[in-house]
Amino acid sequence: MSTQLSFPIYFPNCQIIDCQHGEGGYILVVYSTDKQASCPFCQQVSNRSHGYHYRKPTDLPISDKSVQLRLRLRRFRCLNPTCPKRTFSQPCPDWLPAFARRTNRLAHAQQSVAMMLGGQAGSRLLTQLYMPTSHDTLLRLIRKWQPVGPQTPYALGVDDWAIRKAKTYGTILTVARWR
Ligand SMILES: [Zn+2]
Missing domain, CATH: 1.10.10 (Arc Repressor Mutant, subunit A)
Incomplete structure (x- = not known):
């Protein structure tokens, strides 16, 4: 059974095609919108599609349902006649590392x-x-x-202040702005 989603979920460079009720959660059918990719062997750009392959990663839940994606990626034919790789898979989008579940x-x-x-x-x-x-x-x-290490501040403000006047002083460093 399909459900029409009435709120936005963002998958950069992809489009949500369908939302289905799966076992214990939602299944989102998502297609990549990239129409070309570079051959990983010879770097030749190709737009000649040679079928599809699917990845099934899980994503953040929607409401009280877990979410699994059916992400459709393209296979391309390498256009370089001297390349030993005849076809290659489109790389995963930035939001999904290669081989990640x-x-x-x-x-x-x-x-x-x-x-x-x-x-x-x-x-x-x-x-x-x-x-x-x-x-x-x-x-x-x-x-x-x-x-994540501390960022280098763009500018520092330095001042001193009296804990006890004429006896004990402290120094204060203020981060004026992050780059
Ligand atoms: Zn190639």
Whole structure:
């Protein structure tokens, strides 16, 4: 059974074709709108379609339903007659890493919960939030986590202030603006 979505969900460079009720959640049928790609072997750009292939990653839930995508990507025929690769797959869009089973935004949400609660408790909470995953997967996401270092400020304000006048002073640094 299909459902017409009445609110926007954004998949850059893709179009939502259909929303179906699957087992325990929604299935969104999403087509890539890119009409050409470069051959990964010879870099020749091709727009000659040679069929399709599908990826089935999970995405953030909608309301109280989990979401799985049916993402359709193209296969292209390489136009370079000297290239040993006759056909190649269109690369995944930016929001889905190659070979990933979850979108970047879902991975970020699950990783954030895992960082706060760990694997076991995180897995239980994520099931309640319609983003179920195993505690082993959460541990893998924790290991992948890369802390964002502090940004270099564009300008710094420096001043001193008296904790006790003529006795003890402190220095204050104020970040004036981020670049
Ligand atoms: Zn090629």
